Amino acid sequence: MNKPIAIHWFRQDLRLSDNPAFYEASKESAVLPVYILDDVNSAEFKMGGASRFWLNHSLTSLKNSLDQNLSIYHGDPLEILLDLLGRFNIKDVYWNRCYEPWRIKRDTHIKEELIKLGVSVHTYNGSLLWEPWTIKKADGTPYKVFTPFYRRGCLQSKEPRDPLPNPNNTDLLRDTNNSLAVDDLSLLPSINWDIEMKPYWNIGEDGAHQRLEEFLKNGIENYKEGRNEPSKPFVSRLSPHLHFGEISPNQAWYAAMHKSEDINVDTFCSELGWREFSYSQLYFNPELPKKNLQSKFDLFPWDKDEKKISAWQKGQTGIPMVDAGMRELWLTGSMHNRVRMVVGSFLVKNLLLHWHHGERWFWDCLVDADLASNSASWQWIAGCGADAAPYFRIFNPITQGQRFDSDGDYIRTYIPELKSLPNKYLFNPWEAPQEELDKANIVIGEDYPRPIIDLKLSRQNALDAFKTLKKRDS
DNA sequence: TTTTGAGTTGTTCGA
DNA sequence: GTCGAACAACTCAAA
Numbered sequence: 304m305n306k307p308i309a310i311h312w313f314r315q316d317l318r319l320s321d322n323p324a325f326y327e328a329s330k331e332s333a334v335l336p337v338y339i340l341d342d343v344n345s346a347e348f349k350m351g352g353a354s355r356f357w358l359n360h361s362l363t364s365l366k367n368s369l370d371q372n373l374s375i376y377h378g379d380p381l382e383i384l385l386d387l388l389g390r391f392n393i394k395d396v397y398w399n400r401c402y403e404p405w406r407i408k409r410d411t412h413i414k415e416e417l418i419k420l421g422v423s424v425h426t427y428n429g430s431l432l433w434e435p436w437t438i439k440k441a442d443g444t445p446y447k448v449f450t451p452f453y454r455r456g457c458l459q460s461k462e463p464r465d466p467l468p469n470p471n472n473t474d475l476l477r478d479t480n481n482s483l484a485v486d487d488l489s490l491l492p493s494i495n496w497d498i499e500m501k502p503y504w505n506i507g508e509d510g511a512h513q514r515l516e517e518f519l520k521n522g523i524e525n526y527k528e529g530r531n532e533p534s535k536p537f538v539s540r541l542s543p544h545l546h547f548g549e550i551s552p553n554q555a556w557y558a559a560m561h562k563s564e565d566i567n568v569d570t571f572c573s574e575l576g577w578r579e580f581s582y583s584q585l586y587f588n589p590e591l592p593k594k595n596l597q598s599k600f601d602l603f604p605w606d607k608d609e610k611k612i613s614a615w616q617k618g619q620t621g622i623p624m625v626d627a628g629m630r631e632l633w634l635t636g637s638m639h640n641r642v643r644m645v646v647g648s649f650l651v652k653n654l655l656l657h658w659h660h661g662e663r664w665f666w667d668c669l670v671d672a673d674l675a676s677n678s679a680s681w682q683w684i685a686g687c688g689a690d691a692a693p694y695f696r697i698f699n700p701i702t703q704g705q706r707f708d709s710d711g712d713y714i715r716t717y718i719p720e721l722k723s724l725p726n727k728y729l730f731n732p733w734e735a736p737q738e739e740l741d742k743a744n745i746v747i748g749e750d751y752p753r754p755i756i757d758l759k760l761s762r763q764n765a766l767d768a769f770k771t772l773k774k775r776d777s
Numbered sequence: 778t779t780t781t782g783a784g785t786t787g788t789t790c791g792a
Numbered sequence: 793g794t795c796g797a798a799c800a801a802c803t804c805a806a807a
Binding site: 440441442446447448451455690693694695696766770 | 798799800801803804805806
């Protein structure tokens with residue numbers, strides 16, 4: 304056997320810059336970069352369709368950055384790593400830590416097994432500003448409210464790591480025998496819906512940095528207010544890049560901080576703080592994706608109407624603001640944050656369907672599907688999570704549209720059949736006078752659905768149901 | 778231990 | 793049209 308080799312196991316850190324584990328591994332004489340698609344241990348949190356599409360392109364990009372020196376596998380990571388140990392003279396294995404419960408369990412086991420075999424395992428923080436176990440209250444328990452978590456917990460503890468440069472003089476190796484090609488992972492869908500999704504994104508490390516640059520140039524100056532308007536370019540759209548680790552939160556954090564110091568930058572950084580808060584919730588509550596954080600919600604009388612679920616998923620509820628959001632999701636793999644709240648509130652509080660239906664659909668459709676953020680956010684909107692919206696906070700999709708999409712651009716983009724309708728009726732077409740519908744060439748119930756539910760009535764039903772809940776609990 | 782102030786994102790109603 | 797109160801209490805965090 305030849306000289307010692309270090310493995311860098313790429314996971315949710317598909318980048319070269321500010322990659323602590325890869326940076327350290329590269330100080331060794333030679334590095335074997337590895338990616339393993341693990342559908343074995345992920346169980347019910349197997350990566351969804353939109354995420355796989357993203358991963359396909361992100362891996363391709365990473366592999367190019369590594370001059371094709373990325374060895375790719377599909378299967379159980381422990382078996383694959385053990386096989387590599389048998390074929391290469393490996394003394395060290397490096398990775399950046401992941402925080403989903405199933406990954407913590409898996410990685411802990413792998414680390415133990417590798418150490419038994421005399422391999423040194425080196426792990427780093429590559430994807431969070433503050434790791435969950437470092438942010439706790441004075442009494443040692445985790446925070447349950449965002450503001451103190453962020454202000455006291457995060458901002459008053461150690462500053463996040465300054466971003467690291469790319470490693471230089473890297474001597475890279477490849478497994479020429481057993482490595483798969485990216486295509487062999489079959490990550491792209493058999494029906495080619497991804498072709499329509501692709502133009503919305505610039506996937507990979509370079510694309511992530513271009514997105515950040517563009518946001519810092521044209522978005523962040525208006526972030527605090529503008530981020531609420533779904534047709535405007537004032538959100539960062541960094542979430543999928545962050546999820547796959549094409550860019551680190553540290554890079555985004557410091558790039559924003561260095562640009563200026565104002566309320567918009569503070570607001571953006573606190574959104575990164577929400578990402579941290581979600582990870583904290585998941586870390587300290589491993590059941591977060593399944594179990595109501597507030598158990599009194601276990602008794603809630605959810606509806607189970609499959610037709611309603613399906614109408615919501617397809618963007619056929621007859622409520623334009625909701626349908627526009629659901630169609631944006633289906634078409635682009637993402638949805639503006641403001642609209643996520645609107646469709647979430649509608650699912651849970653108007654349709655009275657369990658938040659799991661929303662969580663599962665988002666998991667499959669979002670390119671930024673992230674176990675921590677997705678679970679925590681659904682619990683938040685449903686009212687059963689930490690620091691959650693009070694039950695009477697029920698979004699009115701008409702009002703939300705009028706406030707945040709006042710020119711109707713967002714709705715017209717995703718619901719073209721309504722595009723000739725004047726703004727006055729764009730958010731509530733079923734209330735438009737016949738004359739206006741005729742002029743816009745729309746027949747409600749044919750060209751666009753009649754609302755599947757009465758907003759006023761369903762709101763009242765939800766309020767009543769939540770009141771029952773309170774009584775039962777006390 | 779007790780107390781106090783506060784808690785991402787809303788809507789409706791009535792003055 | 794604007795504005796404050798009601799919606800309901802509860803839990804959290806820290807002094």
